[in-house]
Amino acid sequence: MPTTCSVLLEQFGFRSFLIALCSILIPWPEMHVFVAGAGEIVGYEWVGSLxxxxxxxxxxxxxxxxxxxxxxxxxxxxxxxxxxxxxxxxxxxxxxxxxxxxxxxxxxxxxxxxxxxxxxxxxxxxxxxxxxxxxxxxxxxxxxxxxxxxxxxxxxxxxxxxxxxxxxxxxxxxxxxxxxxxxxxxxxxxxxxSCVAHQLYNDAIGVEYSRQMKQHEDVGVRGGVMRQRLEHIATVF
Missing domain, CATH: 3.30.420.10 (Ribonuclease H-like superfamily/Ribonuclease H)
Incomplete structure (x- = not known):
C-alpha cells in the first residue's frame, strides 16, 4: 500500500515534496484567520515570501x-x-x-x-x-x-x-x-x-496599516498569508 509520502512524491515531484516538508518542520509564526464584519477595522502589512x-x-x-x-x-x-x-x-x-x-x-x-x-x-x-x-x-x-x-x-x-x-x-x-x-x-x-524608500523600509519592518471592511469576508493576516502560499505550492511546481 502506498504511503502518504510516496503519493506526494509521485504527484508533485521531489522538489515540491521537499519544500512542503520543510514548511511543516520549520516553526512558522502562528496562523490567524478570522472573519471581519462590515465596518470593522482590520490591519494589513506586506508579507515576504514563504x-x-x-x-x-x-x-x-x-x-x-x-x-x-x-x-x-x-x-x-x-x-x-x-x-x-x-x-x-x-x-x-x-x-x-x-x-x-x-x-x-x-x-x-x-x-x-x-x-x-x-x-x-x-x-x-x-x-x-x-x-x-x-x-x-x-x-x-x-x-x-x-x-x-x-x-x-x-x-x-x-x-x-x-x-x-x-x-x-x-x-x-x-x-x-x-x-x-x-x-x-x-x-x-x-x-x-527615493520616493519609495520610506515605504520600502516600513514594509520590511512590518508596519501595519488599517482597512475598514465593507462586508463580511475572510481575512488572513500574516500567518494566513503564509498558509495561502503553502496551498499554492501544490499547484505551481
Whole structure:
C-alpha cells in the first residue's frame, strides 16, 4: 500500500515534496484567520515570501488618472527580507485602470524573467486582473493580448504564483505606478528611488496599516498569508 509520502512524491515531484516538508518542520509564526464584519477595522502589512531560501516577491500596480486617462504601471521585486532587488515604472499613455494593472503585471514578469529569477510570488491589488489571467473571465482584445503575455511569461519563469492583495499591502507598487504616469517611457531601477524608500523600509519592518471592511469576508493576516502560499505550492511546481 502506498504511503502518504510516496503519493506526494509521485504527484508533485521531489522538489515540491521537499519544500512542503520543510514548511511543516520549520516553526512558522502562528496562523490567524478570522472573519471581519462590515465596518470593522482590520490591519494589513506586506508579507515576504514563504520560503526564504527559494522565493522572491514581486508587487505590481497600475494607475489611470481619469479611467481612461494618462496611465502608468509600476512594480518592484524584493527578496524574502523585503530588500530591494529591482523595480520599474512605465508611462503607458492614455488607457483605463484595468489595462494599466495588467500591463504592470506583464512588465513585472518581464523583469523577473530578464533577471533569471524563479519561484516568485507576484502580487497585485487588482482582483479583476487576477481573474483575467486565471481565465475565469474575459475582456477586450488588447487586454486579452496582455493576459496571454502574462501567462506565457509565467510558464517561462516557472514556479510562479499570482494572487490578489489589498492595496494596503501594495503601497510600494502604488508609488511606482504613479511615478510611471509622469515617466518618460519605461524606466528600470537597480536601486530604490527615493520616493519609495520610506515605504520600502516600513514594509520590511512590518508596519501595519488599517482597512475598514465593507462586508463580511475572510481575512488572513500574516500567518494566513503564509498558509495561502503553502496551498499554492501544490499547484505551481
Amino acid at each position: 520560503l526564504p531560501w527559494a522565493y522572491s516577491n514581486s508587487n505590481t500596480d497600475g494607475a489611470s488618472k481619469g479611467n481612461p486617462g494618462q496611465a502608468g504601471a509600476g512594480g518592484l521585486i524584493r527578496n524574502h527580507e523585503g530588500r530591494w532587488v529591482a523595480g520599474f515604472c512605465h508611462n503607458i499613455g492614455t488607457t483605463n485602470s484595468l489595462e494599466a494593472e495588467v500591463t504592470a503585471i506583464r512588465d513585472g514578469l518581464e523583469l523577473v524573467n530578464r533577471l533569471g529569477l524563479t519561484n516568485v510570488d507576484v502580487e497585485t491589488d487588482s482582483k479583476l486582473a487576477v481573474q483575467l489571467i486565471a481565465g475565469s473571465i474575459f475582456s477586450g482584445e488588447h487586454v486579452n493580448s496582455l493576459v496571454n503575455d502574462c501567462r506565457r511569461l509565467m510558464e517561462e519563469i516557472g514556479s510562479t504564483t499570482l494572487r490578489h492583495v489589498y492595496r494596503e499591502a501594495n503601497a510600494c507598487a502604488d508609488i511606482l505606478a504613479n511615478l510611471g504616469v509622469v515617466a518618460d517611457g519605461l524606466e528600470v531601477f537597480a536601486n530604490a528611488p
